Amino acid sequence: MIGESVPRLEDRPLLRGEGRFVADISLPHQLHMRVVRSHAAHGTIESIDATGALAVPGVAAVWTGVDVSDIAPIDFRQVGADQMVPYRQPILAQERVRYVGEPVAVVFATDPYTAEDGAEAVILEVSELAPVLDTTGPLGDFDGRLDTEAYVFTEQTGDVDAAFARAEHVIEAEFGVGRHTGVPLECRGALAVHHRTTQTLEFLGAAKVPFQNRDALAAMLGLPPSRVVLREAHVGGGFGVRGELYPEDVLVALAALRLGRPVKWIEDRHEHLVAANHSRDQRHRLRVATDDSGVIEGLEVEFVSDQGAYVRTHGATVATLAAAMLPGPYRIPNYRVTGRVRLSNKTPAGTYRAPGRYESTFVRERALDAVAAELGVDRAEIRRRNLIAPTEMPFERGIDALGTAVVYDSGKYEMMLDRVLGHIDYPALTWSLAERRAAGELVGLGIGFFVEKSGLGPFAGSRVEVDPSGCVTVTTGEASVGQGFETVMAQICAETLDVGLDRISVVHGQTDQMSYGMGAFASRATVMAGTATHDASLALRQRAIEVAAEMLEANPADLELVDGAVRVAGSPTRAVSLGEVASALGPASPYADGRPGLVTEEWYLTSHMNYPYGLHAGVVALDADTGSLSIERYVIAYDIGRAINPMLVEGQIVGGAAQGFGGALFEDFSYDEIGQPQVTTFMDYLMPTAAEMPELEILLSEDAPSPLNPLGVKGAGEGGTNACGAVIAAAVDDALDRPGAVTSLPITPERLHALCRSSPATA
Amino acid sequence: MTARRAELTLTVNGQPYDVAVEPRKTLADTLREECGLTGTHLGCEHGVCGACTVLVDDEPVRACLMFAVQCSGQAIRTVEGLADGESLHPIQQAFWEHHGLQCGFCTPGFLMLATSVLESRPDIGDEELREVLASNLCRCTGYQNIITSVHSARDQMRS
Numbered sequence: 001m002i003g004e005s006v007p008r009l010e011d012r013p014l015l016r017g018e019g020r021f022v023a024d025i026s027l028p029h030q031l032h033m034r035v036v037r038s039h040a041a042h043g044t045i046e047s048i049d050a051t052g053a054l055a056v057p058g059v060a061a062v063w064t065g066v067d068v069s070d071i072a073p074i075d076f077r078q079v080g081a082d083q084m085v086p087y088r089q090p091i092l093a094q095e096r097v098r099y100v101g102e103p104v105a106v107v108f109a110t111d112p113y114t115a116e117d118g119a120e121a122v123i124l125e126v127s128e129l130a131p132v133l134d135t136t137g138p139l140g141d142f143d144g145r146l147d148t149e150a151y152v153f154t155e156q157t158g159d160v161d162a163a164f165a166r167a168e169h170v171i172e173a174e175f176g177v178g179r180h181t182g183v184p185l186e187c188r189g190a191l192a193v194h195h196r197t198t199q200t201l202e203f204l205g206a207a208k209v210p211f212q213n214r215d216a217l218a219a220m221l222g223l224p225p226s227r228v229v230l231r232e233a234h235v236g237g238g239f240g241v242r243g244e245l246y247p248e249d250v251l252v253a254l255a256a257l258r259l260g261r262p263v264k265w266i267e268d269r270h271e272h273l274v275a276a277n278h279s280r281d282q283r284h285r286l287r288v289a290t291d292d293s294g295v296i297e298g299l300e301v302e303f304v305s306d307q308g309a310y311v312r313t314h315g316a317t318v319a320t321l322a323a324a325m326l327p328g329p330y331r332i333p334n335y336r337v338t339g340r341v342r343l344s345n346k347t348p349a350g351t352y353r354a355p356g357r358y359e360s361t362f363v364r365e366r367a368l369d370a371v372a373a374e375l376g377v378d379r380a381e382i383r384r385r386n387l388i389a390p391t392e393m394p395f396e397r398g399i400d401a402l403g404t405a406v407v408y409d410s411g412k413y414e415m416m417l418d419r420v421l422g423h424i425d426y427p428a429l430t431w432s433l434a435e436r437r438a439a440g441e442l443v444g445l446g447i448g449f450f451v452e453k454s455g456l457g458p459f460a461g462s463r464v465e466v467d468p469s470g471c472v473t474v475t476t477g478e479a480s481v482g483q484g485f486e487t488v489m490a491q492i493c494a495e496t497l498d499v500g501l502d503r504i505s506v507v508h509g510q511t512d513q514m515s516y517g518m519g520a521f522a523s524r525a526t527v528m529a530g531t532a533t534h535d536a537s538l539a540l541r542q543r544a545i546e547v548a549a550e551m552l553e554a555n556p557a558d559l560e561l562v563d564g565a566v567r568v569a570g571s572p573t574r575a576v577s578l579g580e581v582a583s584a585l586g587p588a589s590p591y592a593d594g595r596p597g598l599v600t601e602e603w604y605l606t607s608h609m610n611y612p613y614g615l616h617a618g619v620v621a622l623d624a625d626t627g628s629l630s631i632e633r634y635v636i637a638y639d640i641g642r643a644i645n646p647m648l649v650e651g652q653i654v655g656g657a658a659q660g661f662g663g664a665l666f667e668d669f670s671y672d673e674i675g676q677p678q679v680t681t682f683m684d685y686l687m688p689t690a691a692e693m694p695e696l697e698i699l700l701s702e703d704a705p706s707p708l709n710p711l712g713v714k715g716a717g718e719g720g721t722n723a724c725g726a727v728i729a730a731a732v733d734d735a736l737d738r739p740g741a742v743t744s745l746p747i748t749p750e751r752l753h754a755l756c757r758s759s760p761a762t763a
Numbered sequence: 764m765t766a767r768r769a770e771l772t773l774t775v776n777g778q779p780y781d782v783a784v785e786p787r788k789t790l791a792d793t794l795r796e797e798c799g800l801t802g803t804h805l806g807c808e809h810g811v812c813g814a815c816t817v818l819v820d821d822e823p824v825r826a827c828l829m830f831a832v833q834c835s836g837q838a839i840r841t842v843e844g845l846a847d848g849e850s851l852h853p854i855q856q857a858f859w860e861h862h863g864l865q866c867g868f869c870t871p872g873f874l875m876l877a878t879s880v881l882e883s884r885p886d887i888g889d890e891e892l893r894e895v896l897a898s899n900l901c902r903c904t905g906y907q908n909i910i911t912s913v914h915s916a917r918d919q920m921r922s
Contacts, residue, residue, distance in 0.1 A: 007859050014867030015855040017802020017842035021868065024801035112792075113785065185806045185814055185902045186868040236804075236868030237902050269807040482866025482903060651862050651908060658905035682811035682900070690906040691897035720905075 001495040002711070005647030008487040009501060010480075019234045022189040022205030023266045030191070030262035031060055033252060034115035035271065036105035036122045038097035041133075041345040041675025043126035045095055045104065052121030053107050058114035061259060062122065063251075064105045065092040071254065072220055074245055077212050079315040079402065087142065087150045087343060089310035091247040091254075096143065097126055098309035099345050100677050101274030103247050108255060108263065131345035131675035135306040136283050142343060150307060151316050151341040155323050157398030158334030163298025167289030171370050176744035177359045177725060179281035179306065180667035182352045182659070183687065186236020187267040188276060190249050192256035199227055203253055206230035206509060208243020209519035211477055214511045216245050217253050228253075232509025238481025238520060239659070240351035241277045244313045248275070273680050277314075277350030278669055281306040282322060284363045289334075294375045294382045298334040301326060301363070305341050308348035316341050317402070318349070321356030321453075324401030328364050329413045329451050329613060330386040335399075345675045351521070353659055354718040357450065358725055362745060365448040365726035373739035379730070380421055383449055387413040390704075401609075402456060402522075408611045410704040411639070413449070420447070420615050420637045423699060433619070437737060442622035442762065443632070444734025448723035451613045454715025455527030455708070457606040461516060462532035464493060464540045465599035470564055470579030472499055474536075475507040477517020478529035483717065484648040488526050489533050491644050492711070496537035497578065499564040523612075523715025526644060528604060531709045535602035543600055544581050547591050551576050551584055610706040612714035614638035616657075616723040620731040624762040627753030629665060629732070631692075637699040641706045641714035649716045650698045656720025657696055658688050663721075664728040665692075668746050737761045771835040775800060776844030784831050791815045791826035794841060802842040802871045806900065813899030816872040817841050823879040823898075842871035845878065854878055854916040863912030865903035872899050877913045885921055889914065 013019055036048075050062040073088035093104045105122050109115035132140035132148055139147040164170060190205040201223060206213060210230040218225040235242065248265055255263040267275070282305050289298035305319040319339040327335055352358075372382040388395050390412045397406040429445060436443050463475040474489050486506035494501055507513055508529075518524070541561050548566035549556040552574055560569045567575030576584075582598035584591045619633040636653055643649045666686035670678045679685045705712025729742035732752070736759040747755075756762045768783040775798055782797040789808075794800045794817070806814035808827045815826040818840040845852040851859065854877050864870040873896070880887060880895045887895070893910060901909060 005862075008862070010867070011859045011864060012851075014864055014870055015842075015851060015858055015874070016846050017800070017871050019802070019867055021801075021804070023805070024795070026796075113787065183902060184866070184868070185812060185900065186804070186866065187806070234868075235866060237866040239902070269809065269812075482868070484865065647862050651865060651904060654905035654907045655865060655903045656905075659902070681809055682807045683809070687900055687902065688906075689897040689900060690893050690910060693906045696905070696907060 001491050002644050005645055006487065006491065006501060008484050009490055010484065010486050021186055021234045021236055022191055025191055025204055025233060026264065027191065027193055027262035030264050031108040031110065031259060032112040032115045033255060033263055033265040034107045034119040035103045035248060036107065036119045036124065038093065038100055038102040038104050038124065038126065040097055040126040040128050041100050041131040043097055043128040045093060045097060046125040046127050048105055049123040050105065052123065053118040056114060056118045056121060058110040059107060059118040060110065061108045062105060062118065063092065065094045068092050068254065069094060071250065074247065074250065074313060075216060076315040077209065077313040079317040079320050081151055081315065084150045084311045084315055086146055087311040089247060089312060089348060091250045099347050100675060101347055102309065106251050108259060133344055133671055133675055135304050135342040135344050148343040149340060150311050150343055152338065154336065154338045155399045156336035160298050160300055160334045160336040163334035164289045167297055168292045169290045169374060171288045171374055173367060173370055174285045174743060175363045175366050176283040177280045177362055178744065178746050179278050179669040180663045181277060181279045182239030182241035183685065184237025184239055184242050187269060187272045188242060188246065188248065189266040190252040191262065191264040192253045193262040194256045194260065201228045201253060201257060203228065203230045204233055206232050206243065207235045207481060208238055208479055208521055210479060210509045210511050211517035212519065213245045217250065220250055221253060221257060230511045232479055235481045239353045240355060240521060242481065244277060244350055269682065270680050273685055274347050274677050277312060278308055278347045279318065279349050279352030279355060280359055280663065281349060282359045286363065286367060288367050288371060290371055294371050294377045294385055296330060296332050296386050299327065299332050301337040303339055305339065306344050306346065306349065307341050308344055308346040310348045312348045312350050314350045318351055318355045321401055322360045324399045324406050325357045325451065325453065326360035326364055327397065328361060329388055329449050331388050346671060353656060354721040357452065357722050358660065358663060361448060361450045361723050362725040362729065365723065366729060369730050369733065370740055379447060380417065380426060384414060384417060387417065404608055407608055408451065409706050409708050411611065411613050412703045413613060415703055416615050416637050416639060416701065419699060420617055420635060424617055424635060442624060442735040443619065444731045445617065445619050446727040446730025446734060447615065447617045448726035448730065449615050450722045451611050452523065452715065452719050452722060453609045453611055454523035455610045456522035456524045457528065459516065459603055459605050460518060460528035460532045461514060461601060461603045462529060462536040463514065463599060463601040464533065464536040465597065466578045466582045468579050468583040470503060470577055472497065472504045473507060474504060474533055475513050476529045476532065477514035478525050479509040479520035481520045483652065484645065485525055488530060488644050488648065492530050492533045493537045496534065496541050497564065498561055499578065503564065523717035527610065527709060527713050527715055530644065530713060531711060532602055532604040534711055535604060536600050539600035539602055540598065544578055544598060547581050547585060548576050550591055606708060608708060610708050610714050612639055612641060612719060614719040614722065616727040618727045618731050620728060620735060622732065622735050622752065622756060624756035627749035627756065629747065629752060631661065631694040634694045635697045635699065636720060637701065638719045639701045639704050640716055641704060642702050642712040643700060644713065646700055649700060652716040653698055653720035654696050656718060657724055658693055660721040660724025661692065661728065662687050663745060664725040665746050666748065668748065769832050771832060773798065773831065773834055773839060775839045775841060782831065786830060786832050788831050789827055790829040790831045790834055793831035794826060800841050800843050804868055804871055806869065813876060814869045814872040816875045816899065818875055818879055821879065821882065823876050842874055845874060853919045854881065857912040857916035857919065861908050861912040861915055863904065863908045869899060869901045873901065873909055877916065881917050881920055885917065887917065
């Protein structure tokens with residue numbers, strides 16, 4: 001069962017229109033919330049007049065900042081620090097507004113259309129202040145006391161100064177990645193109800209990290225955590241953005257408590273593009289020290305992350321990951337990095353698929369290409385000379401990320417390089433592209449290597465239970481964002497219990513079903529929850545055999561579990577089904593002996609992440625007249641350690657690549673000079689469609705299983721995205737025969753057109 | 764502001780639905796809230812993403828850009844009408860077999876778009892089909908498996 005590309009358990013209701021996304025759920029007597037948002041990028045609030053809104057029939061209440069000033073700002077979930085505390089976001093603006101889209105008031109009404117009518121009648125007066133829009137420029141003022149640099153950190157390993165002192169070549173460069181984000185097709189939403197009979201607040205529409213959000217909501221609202229229940233419904237895509245605790249989530253929960261009615265909020269797309277986390281938007285300046293053969297001896301990087309207007313739940317996660325993962329698959333013995341998290345008057349930022357790594361892979365691989373060009377060494381060869389060898393595993397980077405030391409657990413990087421170069425027939429391909437360029441075409445190849453990280457601990461739990469009919473329920477505190485979580489957990493369970501997938505159901509994201517959970521981020525679900533489910537299934541198998549041995553009066557060593565039944569090896573008629581074992585384990589049954597039910601629970605603990613890796617290679621063709629770019633061919637090699645369901649892994653990689661291409665070519669949250677967002681609809685935020693996507697060639701390998709978990713699995717979620725920017729940029733350079741031409745993303749048609757016009761190849 | 768409500772009968776998947784809606788209420792909201800057919804999803808509400816695609820007199824439309832009052836007397840088809848009881852429509856079946864969906868949010872729109880094109884042009888070629896499928900947005904799959912699914916359904920429905 002493990003390793004088979006079985007169709008998903010999740011699909012039938014989704015295909016039939018029977019999904020239950022949060023917008024699909026309603027409760028009797030519910031109110032609808034509409035958020036009034038700041039139209040100004042930066043300023044002090046002079047007044048908010050809700051009179052007109054309150055006069056709209058059907059409007060039940062309007063709140064502004066003063067009504068919720070007793071609620072603390074939203075705290076950090078990850079990578080927080082004391083100095084960032086003042087930069088957290090209040091659930092409604094207090095005194096100042098700091099970005100267009102910031103919630104300043106909320107209107108509650110009996111109908112969503114009426115709530116919008118009410119919101120339009122709220123009048124916000126702002127005395128505008130100069131916005132900060134360029135975080136590489138002078139720092140601005142945050143609140144009259146603090147400036148806009150929220151956090152600075154330096155990490156280093158080795159002796160960087162000595163490496164530069166003895167270097168034979170030093171290359172300096174600056175690179176930047178634009179502002180784009182996850183943009184799931186389902187906007188955010190929430191529905192909360194306060195059950196007075198049980199004094200329980202129930203919150204539907206949770207995603208990603210329901211347990212951590214339960215704890216955060218309970219703390220903010222002054223409720224016992226056990227009286228706050230978060231429930232995940234179907235989730236229409238996550239990508240890191242969805243499921244973080246946002247102001248709107250807290251407002252919905254608070255309103256359900258205070259107004260005594262269920263409260264529902266469904267975001268619209270315009271709101272999503274100015275209110276949900278943005279991401280990326282980093283500028284890096286670096287120096288690379290190499291010897292004469294191109295071996296990198298030292299790397300020094302300083303970068304700025306444009307955090308937007310507030311530091312949200314992620315704290316400094318993105319910058320920390322960018323710093324820690326920047327050296328990638330290369331040895332780089334001496335490395336120093338300084339990251340600066342700076343605020344601007346833009347929508348706040350958080351994580352997005354391959355957070356920090358999309359950026360740092362772009363920077364690193366651009367730097368490798370620059371070294372190759374400077375030294376006149378082939379681009380594949382320069383990478384080969386710097387790759388960490390399998391004999392160096394586990395490889396300690398000497399840097400921490402997310403509270404754990406970066407230690408690459410396994411990897412056969414050069415083997416992957418050779419596989420990809422063989423697959424594309426590198427010498428023939430480079431020759432044919434050169435021929436085509438000589439004939440006047442603008443075609444080029446890029447390659448980009450990366451190391452990903454997955455399986456963030458410290459824990460995941462799984463409970464496996466068989467009912468008297470033989471149906472199996474796997475319950476975890478982890479979460480699904482639509483990636484196939486249920487199928488993967490069921491496959492892992494089925495492998496051990498030898499039951500059909502149709503007999504297994506998987507429960508996730510329900511905070512009253514487990515005591516602890518973490519969630520769906522950092523490509524951790526299969527590694528963490530999968531291992532816990534594996535362990536719990538093994539324990540259940542053991543338990544079933546013990547009890548069956550008593551029932552069958554047989555020696556446990558003679559029993560086997562086949563097709564959902566325990567039987568005596570060699571005499572298959574002497575058997576009891578798992579359902580019969582479960583039936584025999586009632587609380588008063590002698591078989592139970594104080595352990596009623598056929599149920600086991602296991603917790604997988606780990607203090608280290610594991611590190612999948614991959615290599616992208618892409619060929620692009622440019623049109624100098626229009627600035628358009630087409631991806632002629634794109635290959636992604638990825639080592640997953642072990643694939644539970646290769647079809648789903650490939651689905652993750654292809655989908656991830658589409659998002660990577662979007663960030664490389666199209667997606668860009670731009671602002672005008674007064675901080676007005678220029679990208680607030682899907683006419684402006686251009687995501688790849690079927691017309692822009694090439695047929696991807698996926699080379700999935702299992703050369704380097706993780707030694708850190710019994711299945712050997714690594715995460716699949718982010719490798720498809722990681723190197724797209726780096727590879728498209730390199731391919732454009734190659735097409736223009738101009739190394740280093742691309743220094744920032746996205747390479748929009750406008751920018752590409754300008755590049756083409758200024759390149760000798762097209763002059 | 765108690766707006767006047769229009770009384771009308773919508774015919775959805777062959778069933779009549781008597782509804783009373785404000786004239787400004789979109790077809791998508793009406794299907795979801797008045798008819799209880801929540802399979803039609805809203806991804807942008809400005810006609811770009813196509814998640815709300817339904818068929819009106821067999822033509823694909825963005826249900827977020829039509830008002831319910833415009834659809835009286837027309838035959839509306841939604842994702843809920845595709846399967847025949849427990850049997851999936853060949854397009855649904857193909858999406859299942861070829862992993863043509865991940866989160867499933869855009870899926871109803873793609874299914875209805877594919878239904879309309881394969882019914883009206885059963886012999887459509889691969890390139891044109893790709894162009895048609897570029898009408899809708901998906902953020903999970905990278906489209907590769909959606910295209911494979913629709914190719915497979917086309918071949919299945921022709922045979």
